[in-house]
Amino acid sequence: MRNFEFQNPTKLIFGKDTTASLAKEIDNDANVLMLYGGGSIKKNGVYEQVKEALAGHKVVEFGGIEANPEYATLMKALKVIKEEKIDFLLAVGGGSVIDGTKFLSSAALYEGDEPWDILTKHIRTFEGMPFGTVLTLPATGSEMNSGAVITRAETQEKLPMGGPGLFPKFSVLDPQVVRSIPSRQIQNGLADAFTHVLEQYLTxxxxxxxxxxxxxxxxxxxxxxxxxxxxxxxxxxAASNFMWCCTMALNGLIQKGVPSDWGVHMIGHEFTAMFGIDHARTLAITLPSYYEYKFEAKKEKLAQYAERVWGVTEGDTEAKAKAGIKKTKDFFHDLGIETKLSNYTSDYEGTAETIAKRFAERGWLGLGERQDVKPDDVEKIVKMAY
Amino acid sequence: MRNFEFQNPTKLIFGKDTTASLAKEIDNDANVLMLYGGGSIKKNGVYEQVKEALAGHKVVEFGGIEANPEYATLMKALKVIKEEKIDFLLAVGGGSVIDGTKFLSSAALYEGDEPWDILTKHIRTFEGMPFGTVLTLPATGSEMNSGAVITRAETQEKLPMGGPGLFPKFSVLDPQVVRSIPSRQIQNGLADAFTHVLEQYLTxxxxxxxxxxxxxxxxxxxxxxxxxxxxxxxxxxAASNFMWCCTMALNGLIQKGVPSDWGVHMIGHEFTAMFGIDHARTLAITLPSYYEYKFEAKKEKLAQYAERVWGVTEGDTEAKAKAGIKKTKDFFHDLGIETKLSNYTSDYEGTAETIAKRFAERGWLGLGERQDVKPDDVEKIVKMAY
Incomplete structure (x- = not known):
C-alpha cells in the first residue's frame, strides 16, 4: 500500500425528505446564490423544496448551467456574485451544476485577471467561497469531492480543476430525486460511477x-x-444504493494508497468536447479499447476483477482478464449504452489524430497509472474505439 | 437504507515514516501536552520521532495513561492542562491513550463542577480542546472517530462518551509501529476490529x-x-492493511444508514470493569453466546455473513447462520483468544447476576439493534459465556 493523506470534511445529509434540513447548514445572514441547470428542478419539485427551506434567507437565483458547464455561462454567474455581494453558493443539480459552482467558488476569490487560468495553469484552490449542494442526479460524485471539470466551447476544451478548498460544506442527497430522472441519465449515472471505480481499481x-x-x-x-x-x-x-455508490465511487476514499489511471476519462473528455457526446457514454466508448490496448499491464487486476466482481472461475489469468473486459462491455450494453464512437457520429474520421495532436500540444507527460500512454498510443486507442 | 448524516473531518496521514509530518499540523505557538501510556513508545522509537518532529514546539509530557484509561489518572492530566495553559493535546499511543485524550479534550472546556458527569449524564461534546494522534496500536479506530470509553476503578465502571467536537484534527498512522507490538496486542487488535464490524453488520x-x-x-x-x-x-x-482495516471498522462509515447492535461491547465492558480482562478478549467471550441467544433475530444476516465472508455454501439459512457463528469462534481461537469467561477467571460465579443488576440499575432500555436485550437476557447470555 502506498502512503496517503485523506481528509474529506463534507457533511452528507442522506435520505428521504432531507432537503428541508439544508436551512440549518447556511448562516441566516448569508447572501445565497442558488445555481441550477435547465429547469428540471422546477418539474420534479426540488425547486419548491429548496425555496421553502430557504424562506428565511436572502436568495438570488442563477439558472441555465448546461451539461458540461460552460465557461461563458459561468462568467455571467460570476458577475452576479460580485454585483449581489454573494457569500454562499448553493448548487441544486447534478455534476454539471456542482462542478460549475466549484469553479465559481474558486473564481470568486481568485485574484488573477483571467479565471480560465485556474484550469489551464493548473492552479489549485486552497480556499473558495463556501458552498453546499442539493444533488438531483447521482453520477459524478462531485457532491463529496473537491474536483470539477469545466468546458469552454470557443476552444473545444474540457479541463479539470480542484483543490482542498473545493469540498462542499454540505450535500443533501435525497434518493427520491431518482424517480423523475430520464432513463438516459440513469444509464449515464450507472456507467459513470462504474467507470470511476474502475479508473481507481484496474491498474x-x-x-x-x-x-x-x-x-x-x-x-x-x-x-x-x-x-x-x-x-x-x-x-x-435500489435508488438509495445507486446514489450512495455514486458518491463513494469518487469521494477520494478508494483512491487512497493505490495508483489510479484516469486515462479513459482524459480521452473521453475529448469526445465530449468535439462531438458533445454525454460524458458517461464517452467512457463506455473509450474503456474497452483502452483496456484491450493496455492488456499486458492490467491483466492481473482484470482477472481479479472478473473473478470477484463477475464470478468468472474458468480459465487462466489471461482468459479471466479477457472475460473481465467482455463483461464490462456487456454491462454497458445492458444499460443501453453503445461502446463505439461510430454509434454516436458518422464524422469520426481523423478524430484519433486530432486528439493525439491536442495531447501532444498540451505537453502532457502521458496518461495512465504509469504515465506511459503517449499521444501515439492515444491515437491507436481511439482508432480501436471507432 | 435508513436516513443518515455523515461527516468525518479527521485528516489521516497514513504510511511509512509519516510521523515527522505532524509538525506542520500543529500551530507553531501552541502549548502542546503530549500524552502517552506505559512507556512502550520509548522502546519502539516513536517517542524520539515525535519529540524530533515537535522540536520547534513547546511540549509538556504526561505519561502513564493505562489500558482502559482511568478517571483518576486523567484528572491529574487535567490539572497539568490548566496549570500549563495547554491548548493542544497530542495523543501518542493506542486506543486507551487516544480515548483518555478525548476525555481531556472535553473536560478541558467543560464548565460543570464534576467532569465524570460527562459520562454518567451522557453529555455530548460539541466543542473540545483540539487534539491530534499518533497511533501506535491498530485496534479501536479511536484515531478517526469521536467516541471514547473511560474507566473509573473506584466504582468499577466503564462508560462511553462522545460528540462531534471529539474528532482528532489529524492522526498519523505509520504501519511500521506494528513491528514492535507484542503478539497479545496484535491478537487483540484483530479481534477488536473484527468485532467492531460485526456489531454494525450483524443485525x-x-x-x-x-x-x-x-x-x-x-x-x-x-x-x-x-x-x-x-x-x-x-x-x-499485512501491517498496513491491518491498520487501515482497524480505522475503517470504526470511523462511522459502515454504520451509516444501518441499525447497529453494540450489545457485545456493553456486556464486554463489564468483564473488563470487574476482572480487568483485555477489551478485545471480553468481546470474544461475549460474542458467540450473544449471537446464539439472538439467533432468530440475526440468522438472515448471519447466513449472508457465512456465505460471503467465509464462503459457506452448504445448507439452509439456519445451517449457514450456525456455521457463521462457529467460523467466528474458530477465528478467535486461531488468533489465540479463548472464548469463555472461565478461561480468564475461576471467580465467575455470580457475574451474570451482578451485570444484569448493574444494567437494571442504570435504567438502560435494552441492548441490541432492537433494544430488546433486557437485564434478564443479559444474565442468560453471560451464563452461556461462563
Whole structure:
C-alpha cells in the first residue's frame, strides 16, 4: 500500500425528505446564490423544496448551467456574485451544476485577471467561497469531492480543476430525486460511477487489499441495483444504493494508497468536447479499447476483477482478464449504452489524430497509472474505439 | 437504507515514516501536552520521532495513561492542562491513550463542577480542546472517530462518551509501529476490529447493500492478513492493511444508514470493569453466546455473513447462520483468544447476576439493534459465556 493523506470534511445529509434540513447548514445572514441547470428542478419539485427551506434567507437565483458547464455561462454567474455581494453558493443539480459552482467558488476569490487560468495553469484552490449542494442526479460524485471539470466551447476544451478548498460544506442527497430522472441519465449515472471505480481499481497490485474490496463492493452493488433502477425509478431501495455508490465511487476514499489511471476519462473528455457526446457514454466508448490496448499491464487486476466482481472461475489469468473486459462491455450494453464512437457520429474520421495532436500540444507527460500512454498510443486507442 | 448524516473531518496521514509530518499540523505557538501510556513508545522509537518532529514546539509530557484509561489518572492530566495553559493535546499511543485524550479534550472546556458527569449524564461534546494522534496500536479506530470509553476503578465502571467536537484534527498512522507490538496486542487488535464490524453488520436487512459489502470487505481483509501479521510483524503489506482495516471498522462509515447492535461491547465492558480482562478478549467471550441467544433475530444476516465472508455454501439459512457463528469462534481461537469467561477467571460465579443488576440499575432500555436485550437476557447470555 502506498502512503496517503485523506481528509474529506463534507457533511452528507442522506435520505428521504432531507432537503428541508439544508436551512440549518447556511448562516441566516448569508447572501445565497442558488445555481441550477435547465429547469428540471422546477418539474420534479426540488425547486419548491429548496425555496421553502430557504424562506428565511436572502436568495438570488442563477439558472441555465448546461451539461458540461460552460465557461461563458459561468462568467455571467460570476458577475452576479460580485454585483449581489454573494457569500454562499448553493448548487441544486447534478455534476454539471456542482462542478460549475466549484469553479465559481474558486473564481470568486481568485485574484488573477483571467479565471480560465485556474484550469489551464493548473492552479489549485486552497480556499473558495463556501458552498453546499442539493444533488438531483447521482453520477459524478462531485457532491463529496473537491474536483470539477469545466468546458469552454470557443476552444473545444474540457479541463479539470480542484483543490482542498473545493469540498462542499454540505450535500443533501435525497434518493427520491431518482424517480423523475430520464432513463438516459440513469444509464449515464450507472456507467459513470462504474467507470470511476474502475479508473481507481484496474491498474496493478500494490497490496492494498482493503481498497480492492471496497472498489469491488461498489461495483457489485451497482451491478445488483442497475436492472432494478432501470426498470423502476420508484424503487427506493435500489435508488438509495445507486446514489450512495455514486458518491463513494469518487469521494477520494478508494483512491487512497493505490495508483489510479484516469486515462479513459482524459480521452473521453475529448469526445465530449468535439462531438458533445454525454460524458458517461464517452467512457463506455473509450474503456474497452483502452483496456484491450493496455492488456499486458492490467491483466492481473482484470482477472481479479472478473473473478470477484463477475464470478468468472474458468480459465487462466489471461482468459479471466479477457472475460473481465467482455463483461464490462456487456454491462454497458445492458444499460443501453453503445461502446463505439461510430454509434454516436458518422464524422469520426481523423478524430484519433486530432486528439493525439491536442495531447501532444498540451505537453502532457502521458496518461495512465504509469504515465506511459503517449499521444501515439492515444491515437491507436481511439482508432480501436471507432 | 435508513436516513443518515455523515461527516468525518479527521485528516489521516497514513504510511511509512509519516510521523515527522505532524509538525506542520500543529500551530507553531501552541502549548502542546503530549500524552502517552506505559512507556512502550520509548522502546519502539516513536517517542524520539515525535519529540524530533515537535522540536520547534513547546511540549509538556504526561505519561502513564493505562489500558482502559482511568478517571483518576486523567484528572491529574487535567490539572497539568490548566496549570500549563495547554491548548493542544497530542495523543501518542493506542486506543486507551487516544480515548483518555478525548476525555481531556472535553473536560478541558467543560464548565460543570464534576467532569465524570460527562459520562454518567451522557453529555455530548460539541466543542473540545483540539487534539491530534499518533497511533501506535491498530485496534479501536479511536484515531478517526469521536467516541471514547473511560474507566473509573473506584466504582468499577466503564462508560462511553462522545460528540462531534471529539474528532482528532489529524492522526498519523505509520504501519511500521506494528513491528514492535507484542503478539497479545496484535491478537487483540484483530479481534477488536473484527468485532467492531460485526456489531454494525450483524443485525437485520435494511437494504443497505453497499454498507454490507464494505463491512464484508473489512472482515475479508482482516481474515486474509491475520495469519500473516501474527507470523511476521515486519510484513508491511499485512501491517498496513491491518491498520487501515482497524480505522475503517470504526470511523462511522459502515454504520451509516444501518441499525447497529453494540450489545457485545456493553456486556464486554463489564468483564473488563470487574476482572480487568483485555477489551478485545471480553468481546470474544461475549460474542458467540450473544449471537446464539439472538439467533432468530440475526440468522438472515448471519447466513449472508457465512456465505460471503467465509464462503459457506452448504445448507439452509439456519445451517449457514450456525456455521457463521462457529467460523467466528474458530477465528478467535486461531488468533489465540479463548472464548469463555472461565478461561480468564475461576471467580465467575455470580457475574451474570451482578451485570444484569448493574444494567437494571442504570435504567438502560435494552441492548441490541432492537433494544430488546433486557437485564434478564443479559444474565442468560453471560451464563452461556461462563
Amino acid at each position: 496493478y497490485h500494490v497490496g492494498a487489499f482493503l481498497q480492492d474490496r471496497f472498489a469491488e463492493g461498489i461495483l457489485q452493488t451497482l451491478i445488483e441495483v442497475a436492472p432494478r433502477i432501470m426498470k423502476d425509478t420508484e424503487d427506493y431501495e | 437485520y436487512h435494511v437494504g443497505a447493500f453497499l454498507q454490507d459489502r464494505f463491512a464484508e470487505g473489512i472482515l475479508q481483509t482482516l481474515i486474509e492478513v491475520a495469519p500473516r501479521i501474527m507470523k511476521d510483524t515486519e510484513d508491511y503489506e
